[in-house]
């Protein structure tokens with residue numbers, strides 16, 4: 001156990017020594033990995049932000065039913081209440097609707113100039129089932145009722161946003177897999193070059209009794225450390241980009257009276273990004289070592 | 295200690311470098327392997343640390359059948375042998391000191407003990423005051439002595455040296471021979487390949503005479 005620890009400590013020290021001796025190459029490699037990582041991580045942040053917006057918006061599965069002038073309101077209400085898909089409903093008279101518009105600052109002038117109320121009476125119907133298909137089906141049924149002029153599914157845009165976020169996630173997943181492969185390839189090549197530069201040292205060490213483990217361990221650490229450094233750099237790039245982006249987001253949010261801004265990754269996710277990057281570096285160097293050190 | 299029986303070695307490409315070679319070397323012996331260039335001296339020496347494997351016959355070192363050794367066991371075999379290569383195989387990206395210390399880094403020696411042993415080995419070959427130099431700055435004789443220091447730093451019971459006096463002037467060559475003999479005197483088994491007949495004649499020890507891969511005077 002102590003020997004094992006010592007071997008690893010020494011391998012780590014030798015790997016760190018290598019990295020230190022080739023500072024510029026180390027930095028550039030870490031930068032390549034960092035940039036590659038910051039792309040999917042940044043996309044993930046944006047999507048999480050969007051999702052936050054989508055969830056904050058009322059997700060009430062509501063349908064607005066506008067009535068024809070002179071429709072039989074009580075009869076309609078009774079029929080709708082009999083439908084088991086209707087969880088509840090509320091009548092909004094045309095006068096109430098106009099009154100609501102009147103208190104909206106921007107529209108007060110417009111409303112004042114109206115000669116007569118152009119708005120129809122309406123029901124706001126809450127669906128028992130929130131699924132988009134169920135909402136559509138309910139809207140279709142309500143449209144067929146006598147006295148109904150128009151039916152509008154209110155949460156359609158929120159649903160669409162949610163679908164967009166889901167699609168974005170898939171695309172992001174594909175991008176992440178692609179870039180992870182790239183990261184493994186970058187490390188594979190770094191270690192290949194490292195083996196080439198150390199060719200003589202490796203050959204002589206083996207002739208004099210170095211074990212396979214002794215030769216391999218520092219190379220594996222090298223890939224792992226490079227991955228870690230790349231991961232940390234990726235997070236730094238992300239934090240910088242986010243700070244810049246949030247200046248604009250905050251301005252935009254303020255025009256909607258909101259103090260919304262995109263949050264950084266939670267610390268455990270950030271740690272996972274760095275750890276995963278280290279793992280990919282290790283994987284790339286393990287593949288390279290088994291390929292290039294017979 | 296070292297025993298070859300009916301050993302043949304055919305390199306890929308068909309050339310038979312050794313043919314049916316048998317001999318035994320006892321602990322503490324000093325043996326010269328001689329013969330013209332291409333006779334198979336280096337090949338014979340490389341079979342001892344399993345750098346090459348025999349195509350027929352068996353090579354036994356310290357009771358181990360080296361030809362059949364598993365890959366994982368080879369490093370331990372090599373750490374217990376002192377090897378001086380015909381082309382030195384020094385590393386020019388580090389100091390004389392670090393070259394000698396290299397074999398100690400594979401084992402479990404504490405760094406302080408490793409440094410002490412490294413200095414002791416450099417002292418034995420008279421290179422202690424050059425420990426900070428780069429091997430490239432050393433003369434041919436000094437490089438050869440450096441290679442010997444690296445070979446003995448693990449205190450092996452067997453020292454195998456391939457053409458240690460090749461390309462050296464007479465003084466440097468004698469100095470190398472003196473160093474090798476000093477190890478022999480403290481009981482190290484010595485196997486030295488050379489095509490220098492004068493050297494063999496002067497020291498009149500046991501000689502394995504190779505010609506075209508066959509042993510003449512075993």
Ligand SMILES: Nc1ncnc2c1ncn2[C@@H]1O[C@H](COP(=O)(O)OP(=O)(O)O)[C@@H](O)[C@H]1O
Nearest residue numbers: 305307309311330331332333334335336337338
């Ligand atoms: N790695 C190798 N591959 C193919 N042929 C080799 C190899 N090493 C040596 N030989 C051949 O084997 C023969 C013996 O070589 P070697 O053992 O180096 O002889 P010596 O050391 O006595 O000069 C030579 O003909 C040489 O060309």
Ligand SMILES: [Mg+2]
Nearest residue numbers: 335336337380
């Ligand atoms: Mg030779």
